[in-house]
Amino acid sequence: MKNIFISSDDIRHDFSIAMSEMYQKEVPLYGDLIDLVTDVNTGVLSKQPEIREQLEHTGEIDRLNLERHGAIRLGTAAELSMMRRLFAVMGMVPVGYYDLAPAGVPVHSTAFRATETQSLHKSPFRVFTSLLRLDLIADKVLKQEAADTLAKRNIFTDNVVSLIERFEEKGGLTADEAERFVKEALETFRWHDKTPVSKELYQKLLAQHGLIADVVGFKGPHINHLTPRTLDIDAVQAGMQAKGIPPKAIIEGPPRRDCPILLRQTSFKALEEAVSFENSAGGYDSGHHTARFGEIEQRGVALTPKGRELYDKLLSQARSQLGVTPNANNASEYYQKLEKSFKAFPDDYQTLHDEGLAYFYYQAVNDAQDASSVSSKSGINELEGNGSNDIISKQAMTHLIEQGAVRLEPIVYEDFLPVSAAGIFQSNLHDDKQSSYEGNSNQQEFEGALGAGVHNELELYQAMQAQSLEACLMALNSHA
Template sequence: MDNASASINSAFTNNDDFISSDDIRHEFALAMSAMYQQEVPLYGDLLDLVDEVNTEVLAKQPDIKEQLEYTGELARLSMERHGAIRLGTADELSTMRRLFAVMGMYPVGYYDLAPAGVPVHSTAFRAIDAEALSNSPFRVFTSLLRLDLITDEVLKQQAKAALSKRKIFTDQAIALIDKFESQGGLNLADTKQFIIEALETFRWHEQAPISKGLYQQLADQHALIADVVGFKGPHINHLTPRTLDIDAVQQGMQARGIPPKAIIEGPPKRDCPILLRQTSFKALEEAVSFKNEQGSYEQGQHTARFGEIEQRGVALTSKGRALYDKLLNKARHQLGATPNQNNASDYYEILAKSFAAFPDDYQTMHDEGLAYFYYQAVEQSINVDAKTRLAKAEITQLINQGAIRIEPIVYEDFLPVSAAGIFQSNLKNAEQNDEPGYKGNSNKQEFEQALGAQVYDELALYEAMQAQSLKQCLTAIERCA
């Protein structure tokens, strides 16, 4: 048993009761992290750097520490927040949905990356309520290759043939998924075995089942197509810790000789962070053995796996997202090129000026309906009827009176432009090469058909979290009044 398997530990008690999906997800995330650190040792160095930066931020900025305590974020700060995989077929996506359901992870959001030059559409498998997210925030950004975007018909058929031959789930993993679905849960022994079997789907395999020639043809179409079709399974291509200061981590990577991507994706640095900022260390070239016609292997190289870092801010409402998209598009249009290492300083300056139009304090964001917040009761005797639906102005008045405290609801999802920027910068040698967008139409219906389920609306989930917190808050105020 390797270190990843050994990390399945004392959270479980030795009995026949079903283990909660939250606990399975938490233990799987630990096992995945241990495996990835073995496969990509530089990722372990990144975790150490992020931990040092977070420790320093908490020591120097007690207001941030207090906010994290109020929202329950402090205890889970050190947990990896997400990973990413890429799948090749509808059957793979459908079975992956079933596998993640064992861990209490469900498809949230639909992302079409084709307009940004990446031939996939995606969803994020994650927990969907506040309590489950507090127990384990781990999520997996899961992309499905769009073979319809391969322009060479012969190559498209070769890719389909290669994908049809592979089997990415072990027989035991499928059996345990079936068992979970039929009996409603897994006991301790089954849970441990499930985590071991599920890890095999995400493990790196150095031997590729296709020829070096076919790999190169696929890579000429797009490096991501070669990454999906050319391997035995959907190796985890990155894991992501959460930092409280992504700019400090970016500088820290450079100081430690960890090669960072040139641009931090997402909004600019702010006093009150919004949505998601992401960066990564660049993917390293790895030795790969390609299978030739004689059945033997020849050496080659592949670039895909990297380490990512994220800084998360408050989730935005549809109004807030519209403003965010408008300001981001304005900045990119003004830059006139894809942000890269040659124009990074110009881009950051333009981005900061553009986002000056987005309020940078939580109270204004709340009052203008731009972001989602938790409402928390402060012990004061103010009469309010919890059963009455309060107008926004009345809620704001209670906040101003000190009866209610607002705290940001953390954004748990992704940004298509940012995801495409991360993908592109880690699938080729130079970030300055623009990748033209694909002309194929977005097809959420086709994606959901392959998935075998509808994706959750992330904004509806945040809306429900905010509404629930307000209801609980007003009830608490009413009791103490």
């Protein structure tokens, strides 16, 4: 009898729920955060029907309350390579390359996520995954101690490795195997309060950088935050303060806008958690560690290369004018400079589309009475399904949109921003001693450790837009 395999989308969905339940037990404040975000989202959807309608059109409405991203930090190339294989079971592939060293965080990273629209709607779970760069540790003796410590640990259970190999050999997992996979994979991300290092070594690592201590000092890459998606991050920020949840001072990313772009992020400050350090007598010394926190994100439209160039320019301009790292003491001044800089970034979807600054879905409006005539007048009733944006002129598409035959909807940004990620990390590690590291990492080195290339996120958005255009024109042609 032929095995019936469970889809990778379903395995990812089940794993993300199990991860959320585990993290809520480990960090009760995370549960409070989920409740707050749910309340804010419910309020936005009831008071702003246009946002509800937009989410319905793009298929995001059903995934909103399920949406999470997590973050982990790995210590070795072998760990990263096996993690890639683990995530592949869940239909998650590495997307994007992020070098955080210039921002003072000694890692380079990628995001594991699904890439197809329907898969993202089923489960938009994503994990920002960083690899520690031991070469950035200046102390050679400490660097070797860290390397030796990492070489001794095994962050994957034997059972999960066996199930990964079975998935690769057979092309899937049965329902029973998938259930066991979720249970075993969860162990990799679990918090352990007993460390494999001495308190002395931990303190040395901490003196180098909080993130180095977080990676090297523990048995595995405990999930250090899970992030729900909100429709109004400013309301959540205010809500955290009202509920006594201490938020970080700065919301990372672009300023508040009518048409959100890319990604805005905030978090509650990292917890101080009791840990036990191994000692030479075979016992443990008590201490504490600060790393795990709660994060919230608001996602906007994905930007084209032209849009990203403008975004980076305006963000850099605001930060340069501030002259120092944004913090609690200059938050108000920073927001003013940020909003002033971003006045140069159009804040309506039509202009973002027309100027080629953002990616959009093209959707045929089924009830448009003049869809057939508009299609004919625009010269697209002889559609060749070649999947290219060249199949219709920009002028013709503009005409279709103006006539109401085609609707524009933003393609949500599924990825991350290196400056924002660094800001979140630094804020929660309480580490502002190092503003940057010399010797930038490189994508080739990271991909060598990964054992595969990373997908270019901009190419994925371009493909999503092109596919929607082709589907839209075919729908219009069917009425022509």
